[in-house]
Amino acid sequence: MDRIQHDGVLIVGAGLAGLSAALAAAPRKVLVLTGAPLNHGCSSAWAQGGMAAALSADDTPALHAADTVAAGAGLVDADMARLLAEEGPAAVRKLAAMGAPFDRDAQGEFATSLEAAHSRARVARVKGDQAGRAIMDAVVKAALSARHIQVRAGARLRGLLQDAEGTVRGVVVEQDGRLMEITAAATILATGGVGGLYAVTTTPPELRGEGLGLAALAGAQIADPEFVQFHPTAIDIGRDPAPLATEALRGEGAKLINAAGEAFMAGYHPDAELAPRDVVARAIHAEREAGRGAFLDARAAVGDHFPEEFPAVFAACLSGGIDPRVQPIPVSPACHYHMGGIVTDAHGATSLPGLYAAGECASTGVHGANRLASNSLLEAAVFGTRAGEAARDARDPGTRPLRAMAAPDLPEAAIAQLRTAMSRDAGVVRDAAGLTRLLAEIDALETAHGRAPALVAARLVASAALDRKASLGAHFRADGVAEGERRRTFITLPTANRIAAVAAVAAE
Incomplete structure (x- = not known):
């Protein structure tokens, strides 16, 4: 197969983690490989809730870190959670400076919302449920304007290149039906999660954990793969992937009811609708298994304001024949986020020399057994940037990659x-x-x-x-x-x- 030598950083994946890494690697040359066009096929663009960060006067990074640790059921790396929380506000402000149009209050400060398991309203949003798309629009524009970044779309990852000592020297990709090898001084995997391994998912179904699988085949250490987060309120209208009814709706006061109209969450947890996601997901699963059904009732909490406050949810519901202004929304748990992944340090380095990972395919230790709501985009930005900075300084070891099969x-x-x-x-x-x-x-x-x-x-x-x-x-x-x-x-x-x-x- 053909071999291309790239004198710089090679990044597989063009979601928020991948593009954050690409921007941070400047002025080193960066080649970004993505199977789909930019802003397509990545979970970042689909995120609704927003980015969690200590942005308000009554909040601190220490409180944010404590909430992250509490949500993770005892498995969160406290040092990594502290790093994430401390660097979070600057990450949000950096994205805003790129053009991400976060909601603002009357004084021009970030308007923040409360989500489950947060002790403060700290989620920066865009038009209620548009954060992921708006953030990615800004980041894509910045990446396309950066002279050091080249993007190759339509390139699907098929394997990792290693030398005789196991150092990762690049990748094997397929493009236009042809296989090619691309070598690089440093390779960053930002390939997303495992939602496409499940029949009901809120993520792009083509995300099947292939970066995770290929890293494991190459010998990388993997952490916490059993911890798969199921979003409680996927909209149950028979779509693949399932549209998402953002958790922010429950933050605004929407209630979970069964087919008889009975609110049931208080019977499962004292925090009711604002209980941790795993508790809410199991409660909905139990109601559905018992034949009682599960619906998100936002008629009183949002009602006529749906079109302007939650346009993505409103459009998804209408496309399935549901008017959420006057009808409860049928919901079901769906695979939403993978807390596990390729083990990395604070700079994205994996157990394999030459290989870095960032975003959902990585395991930094900040999510533990249950990710705190709206920490995913933040982790992608913070640790994607850190991985890009570390890979920028990597030098080609000069070893010869072994011939690889796809x-x-x-x-x-x-x-x-x-x-x-x-x-x-x-x-x-x-x-x-x-x-x-x-x-x-x-x-x-x-x-x-x-x-x-x-x-x-x-x-x-x-x-x-x-x-x-x-x-x-x-x-x-x-x-x-x-x-x-x-x-x-x-x-x-x-x-x-x-x-x-x-x-x-x-x-x-």
């Missing part, structure tokens, strides 16, 4: 089978029998189609979920022990394979 693809029928199995057995509620069945199904798909990165990512999630026998945060075991050790999961692919093999023997 990882196999999964046919559409196999993808559909995998998504159904993941939602069934590694979803909101899990147990040993289901996870063992899931791992057997992943084994069968791998035998039939090869070690596709999506299957590797799914194996990591399922194996770690089976190994953690106690419920914690977003990981809920219906058959679990009452309490387990509050430890993070650090795993490699061989360890995941051993967990699956032991489970297979036990099931015989």
Whole structure:
């Protein structure tokens, strides 16, 4: 295959983390690879709630860090949470200076909103539910204007290049049906999450954890893959991906009701609608499983103001035949965010020399077992910038990459089978029998189609979920022990394979 030598930083992914890294790597040359056109195919542009940061007079980074640690159910790296919170206000102001039109109050200060598990109103928003798209519009414009950045769209990641010592020297990509190798002094993966592994997701379905899977195949250490956050209120109108009813609606006073019109959240948690996301997701799941249904009732809280206050939610509802001004919105939990990922330090460096990671595919330790609402865009901006700054100073080791083969693809029928199995057995509620069945199904798909990165990512999630026998945060075991050790999961692919093999023997 053809080989291109890039004398600079190579970034795979063009969401907020990838483009933040690209901008921060200046004046070093940067090549950004993206499978979709800019501002498409990335979760950043779909984010509704906004960016959490201590921007108001009654808030501090210490309070924000404390809320982040509390939401993470004991698994958050406190030092990383403190770093995120301390650098958060400057990150928001930097994006505003780029042109992101955050809502302002009468005095011109950031207008901030309250979301679940926050002790202060600290979420900077754009027109209620337009933050992700507006932020990405500004960042894309800045990236396209930067002379040091080149963007190659339509390039799909198919593998990582390594030398004989295991140092990552670049990637294998497919473009226009042809494979090519691209070498670089430093490679940053900003490939997004695992939503496309699930049958119901709020993220672009093409995000199937392939960066995570390829890093694991190359030998990288992975952290906390079992912790998958399910957004409680995806709009249940049969769409793939499912439109999102932002958590800000509950912050404004919207209530969760069942088909009989009964508000049910107070029976599950004293904070009712503002309980942590994992609690709300399980409550909705339980109501639906019991046949009572679940709806978000914003008629009194928002009502006639929907078109101007929450235009994205309003448009999505209307497209499904629901008028949220006068009707409750049918909702269902959906895969929304992956707390786990490729282990990185505070500068984005992974366990593999030459490889960095940022955004949802990375695990910095700031999310723990349950991400605090609206910390995802902030993490992408803060740690994407840090990864870009670190990679900027990397020098080409001068080693020769070994010839690499592209990882196999999964046919559409196999993808559909995998998504159904993941939602069934590694979803909101899990147990040993289901996870063992899931791992057997992943084994069968791998035998039939090869070690596709999506299957590797799914194996990591399922194996770690089976190994953690106690419920914690977003990981809920219906058959679990009452309490387990509050430890993070650090795993490699061989360890995941051993967990699956032991489970297979036990099931015989």
